[in-house]
Every structure is written in C-alpha cells, then in structure tokens.
Amino acid sequence: MSRPVKPIAAPATDTSASAHDRVYRALRARIMYGDIAPGEALTLRGIGREYGVSMTPARESLRRLVAEGALSLSSSGRVATPELSNERIEELAALRALIEVELSSRALPRAHMALIDRLQTINMTIAEKVSKRDAVGYIRTNLEFHRTLYLRAQAPAMLAMAETVWLQLGPTMRALYGRLRRTDPPQNHRLIIAALKAGDEPGLRLAVRSDVTQGLRLLVV
Amino acid sequence: MSRPVKPIAAPATDTSASAHDRVYRALRARIMYGDIAPGEALTLRGIGREYGVSMTPARESLRRLVAEGALSLSSSGRVATPELSNERIEELAALRALIEVELSSRALPRAHMALIDRLQTINMTIAEKVSKRDAVGYIRTNLEFHRTLYLRAQAPAMLAMAETVWLQLGPTMRALYGRLRRTDPPQNHRLIIAALKAGDEPGLRLAVRSDVTQGLRLLVV
DNA sequence: GCGCCATATTTGTGATCACAGACATGCATC
DNA sequence: GATGCATGTCTGTGATCACAAATATGGCGC
Numbered sequence: 127m128s129r130p131v132k133p134i135a136a137p138a139t140d141t142s143a144s145a146h147d148r149v150y151r152a153l154r155a156r157i158m159y160g161d162i163a164p165g166e167a168l169t170l171r172g173i174g175r176e177y178g179v180s181m182t183p184a185r186e187s188l189r190r191l192v193a194e195g196a197l198s199l200s201s202s203g204r205v206a207t208p209e210l211s212n213e214r215i216e217e218l219a220a221l222r223a224l225i226e227v228e229l230s231s232r233a234l235p236r237a238h239m240a241l242i243d244r245l246q247t248i249n250m251t252i253a254e255k256v257s258k259r260d261a262v263g264y265i266r267t268n269l270e271f272h273r274t275l276y277l278r279a280q281a282p283a284m285l286a287m288a289e290t291v292w293l294q295l296g297p298t299m300r301a302l303y304g305r306l307r308r309t310d311p312p313q314n315h316r317l318i319i320a321a322l323k324a325g326d327e328p329g330l331r332l333a334v335r336s337d338v339t340q341g342l343r344l345l346v347v
Numbered sequence: 348m349s350r351p352v353k354p355i356a357a358p359a360t361d362t363s364a365s366a367h368d369r370v371y372r373a374l375r376a377r378i379m380y381g382d383i384a385p386g387e388a389l390t391l392r393g394i395g396r397e398y399g400v401s402m403t404p405a406r407e408s409l410r411r412l413v414a415e416g417a418l419s420l421s422s423s424g425r426v427a428t429p430e431l432s433n434e435r436i437e438e439l440a441a442l443r444a445l446i447e448v449e450l451s452s453r454a455l456p457r458a459h460m461a462l463i464d465r466l467q468t469i470n471m472t473i474a475e476k477v478s479k480r481d482a483v484g485y486i487r488t489n490l491e492f493h494r495t496l497y498l499r500a501q502a503p504a505m506l507a508m509a510e511t512v513w514l515q516l517g518p519t520m521r522a523l524y525g526r527l528r529r530t531d532p533p534q535n536h537r538l539i540i541a542a543l544k545a546g547d548e549p550g551l552r553l554a555v556r557s558d559v560t561q562g563l564r565l566l567v568v
Numbered sequence: 569g570c571g572c573c574a575t576a577t578t579t580g581t582g583a584t585c586a587c588a589g590a591c592a593t594g595c596a597t598c
Numbered sequence: 599g600a601t602g603c604a605t606g607t608c609t610g611t612g613a614t615c616a617c618a619a620a621t622a623t624g625g626c627g628c
Contacts, residue, residue, distance in 0.1 A: 193414040
C-alpha cells in the first residue's frame with residue numbers, strides 16, 4: 127500500500143495520514159518520555175523493520191528528529207540519542223525557565239476552575255507514578271501537567287518551542303529520575319496550583335521556575 | 348556521483364559533505380534573509396532541478412525546514428513559506444525578546460574590545476545597506492550583528508533556538524522592511540554597543556529588548 | 569457567454585536499488 | 599600470543615520508479 131486513505135478526523139493518537147508521520151510520532155514520544163537511553167544508536171533499516179515501513183519514511187522521521195535536536199547525527203550519518211554535556215543541560219534548563227515562566231504567566235488570566243481541577247487530577251496521577259517508581263510514566267504525566275497549563279496560554283509557537291526543549295532533554299531526564307531517590311510528591315506543582323487559585327502572578331512565575339530548574343540541577347554533577 | 352569526497356576542513360560557506368545539506372543551507376539562507384516572499388510555494392522536483400539533485404535530497408531539506416518551522420506544510424504535502432498571523436508574529440517577537448535578552452546578558456561579561464569593534468564595523472555595513480534600500484542585505488547584516496554578539500555567550504543551544512525564530516520570521520521580515528519608510532540608522536544598535544562598553548547589564552537588556560521588539564511591532568496591523 | 573465535468577499534467581509518497589564509506593571479524597604473519 | 603591487514607557485512611546516501619491524489623486544462627452542454 128503506497129498511501130493509506132486519509133482519515134477525515136484523525137483520532138490524534140492513532141493512525142496518521144502518512145507513514146513517516148506515524149513513525150515520527152512514535153519515536154518522538156519514546157524519546158521525549160525517556161524510553162530511549164542516552165547514547166543509544168538507531169539505524170534506518172532497523173527503524174523500518176520495527177515499524178513495517180521502508181527506509182524512506184524511516185529516514186525522514188529520523189532526519190526530522192535530528193532537526194529538532196532530539197537526536198544527534200554522529201560523524202558520517204549515524205544517528206543516536208545525544209549524551210548532553212553539563213553546559214548544555216544548564217542551557218536547556220534556562221530555556222525551559224524562560225519560556226515556561228512566560229507561558230504560565232500568559233495562561234494565568236485564562237485559568238478557570240475546570241483547568242485547576244484537571245491539573246489536580248493529573249497531580250494525583252503523578253504521585254501514583256512516583257510511588258510505583260515508573261520513570262517513563264512519571265515523565266509523561268509530569269509533562270502532561272505542564273502542557274495542560276500552557277495550552278491555556280493560547281501561544282502555539284511558544285508551546286512548540288517548549289516541547290522541543292523537552293524533546294532534547296528526554297533521554298537525559300530518564301537518567302535524572304532514575305537517580306532520584308526520594309519518592310516525593312510534586313511539591314512545586316502544588317505551589318503552582320495555589321498561585322493559580324490566588325491569581326498570584328509573581329508566585330506563579332517563581333513556582334514554575336523552581337519546578338523547571340530544580341530537577342535539572344540534580345543532574346549537573 | 349553518489350557521494351562527493353568529504354572535505355577535510357569545509358570552508359563553512361562552500362560545498363558541504365552531503366547534497367541535502369547543501370540544498371538545506373541554501374534554502375535556509377534564502378528564507379532567513381527574506382529572499383522568498385510569504386506564501387510562495389516550493390515543489391520537490393523544482394528544488395531538485397534548481398540545485399541539480401534528485402527528489403530525495405530535495406525532500407529531506409524541505410522536510411527539515413518544515414520541522415524547524417521555516418516552511419509550512421499545507422494540506423496534502425504542498426509546502427510553502429508561511430504567512431504568519433498577527434498573533435504568531437507577536438509570539439515570535441516575545442520569544443526573540445526572551446531568548447536574546449538572556450543571550451546578550453550572558454555575552455556581556457565576555458565582551459572584549461575586539462568584539463565591540465567588530466559590532467561597530469557591522470553597524471556601518473547596516474547603515475550602508477539601509478541607504479541602498481537593500482532589504483535582503485539589511486536583514487542579513489542585521490542578523491549578523493546579533494549573531495556576533497550572541498556567539499560570545501557560549502550558549503549554542505540558546506543561539507540555535509534564536510536562529511530558529513529568525514528563520515520563522517524571515518519571510519515576514521522582508522515584508523516589514525519593505526514597509527519601513529524611513530532610512531534610519533540602527534539607533535538601538537548604538538545603545539547596545541554603549542551598554543556593552545559601560546558594562547551596564549540592565550541597559551543592555553533593555554536595548555536588546557527594544558531592538559528586537561520595535562521592528563516587529565510595526566508589522567502587527 | 570458561462571458553468572460543469574472529463575481528462576491530462578503535476579505533485580507528494582513510498583519502495584527499491586546501486587554504491588561507497590565505516591565498522592567488525594577473522595586470518596595470516598612475525 | 600599479539601599485531602597488522604584484508605575481507606565481509608552493515609549503514610547511510612542518492613537516484614529512479616510506480617502510484618494516487620490534487621490541481622490545472624480543455625471541451626461540451628445549456
């Protein structure tokens with residue numbers, strides 16, 4: 127089959143229009159949520175075999191991920207998930223702080239009670255993942271918390287930028303949360319919710335900045 | 348020829364290792380410097396013919412540019428340079444302000460006299476381009492001014508992020524500087540240089556923010 | 569003259585192939 | 599037994615082809 131029928135209203139999590147997009151989305155999720163260890167190598171034919179496509183869509187999805195910084199292109203074409211230096215981690219953490227503080231600030235005036243409820247629900251799921259020591263689930267749910275909040279900012283370009291940073295940090299975050307001993311509940315998330323309820327913008331900015339920065343600080347040796 | 352010999356030390360502006368990279372770089376420069384009007388369509392076979400390559404490298408370079416937000420992928424695969432909405436322009440301008448203020452702040456402690464001299468030289472070139480009403484030259488030299496400053500920040504991830512934003516704004520900036528009546532010298536650039544000389548961080552942050560924001564503000568109707 | 573439908577051309581998608589480097593394995597030699 | 603080299607397999611790159619959808623074109627009927 128060369129081109130599958132285009133779904134009118136894609137289920138947004140299921141089959142997509144094109145093969146390379148399906149492969150891209152699958153790999154992107156695996157990388158962002160830390161399912162792939164830093165330094166792991168990927169081959170075109172391997173990806174193709176794994177997802178039942180030929181080399182062409184595999185190549186396109188890998189190249190797209192390289193363009194977004196999710197994968198690093200070693201000398202002579204080999205691609206692998208990058209092993210970030212401490213300086214780069216610090217940079218990416220600073221970018222997260224800059225962009226996400228702005229996003230939360232823009233979301234604040236639009237944050238209704240329904241949003242806060244949803245954030246609290248997600249928070250409970252996070253606590254559950256933490257207690258189960260499910261690293262991938264933790265990362266995914268944690269990012270879902272942030273994405274849910276930032277979606278209210280109505281700033282798609284900024285959100286895309288933030289997600290690109292998440293993507294670059296994905297393989298490294300896995301290593302971080304493996305190193306994280308204590309099974310602490312998301313304290314900063316509760317500060318974020320409290321600031322949202324109170325309409326306290328400076329408090330919100332501070333809480334988001336702390337939440338984004340503190341985790342990554344552990345990683346810098 | 349299927350793979351050209353790999354240059355030991357590439358001249359950084361000339362032939363690159365792979366064909367798709369050469370095409371990518373050429374298109375990227377054209378887009379970033381406003382050489383392509385918003386809404387202009389690009390075809391795979393057209394790009395291939397123009398650069399003397401087959402469809403495969405053309406497709407990869409286009410897809411990479413789409414991944415970076417430089418091109419928009421219309422319904423059913425057609426790619427064209429995007430026509431940005433006012434909201435999106437405002438977002439991208441805010442991103443420029445956030446990231447570039449941070450970059451300049453990080454560059455400040457490392458800014459020696461040689462750097463300031465180079466910035467002043469670039470500034471004279473900018474004035475020349477302005478007087479010649481050379482829009483593409485103006486945009487390129489203006490971005491060179493910013494890049495030269497930010498390179499001193501030693502923050503490659505942040506700089507890459509900033510360049511991605513420039514890329515997205517490229518086709519629109521062309522429209523902006525076409526609309527710009529007055530042939531003014533770069534006033535904010537002189538404020539930036541003065542702040543650098545004085546080691547005045549708050550002044551530098553303010554000057555960069557103004558320089559980045561004011562131009563784009565013209566564009567929002 | 570104007571609108572509509574059938575056809576022709578263009579365009580993106582994905583598969584396959586040939587080729588050249590890169591890497592690993594193993595053999596022969598000292 | 600260790601080292602150096604040759605061979606063999608793997609991997610990315612780029613070209614070409616077949617196919618289907620979308621767009622453009624032209625002719626027909628009213």
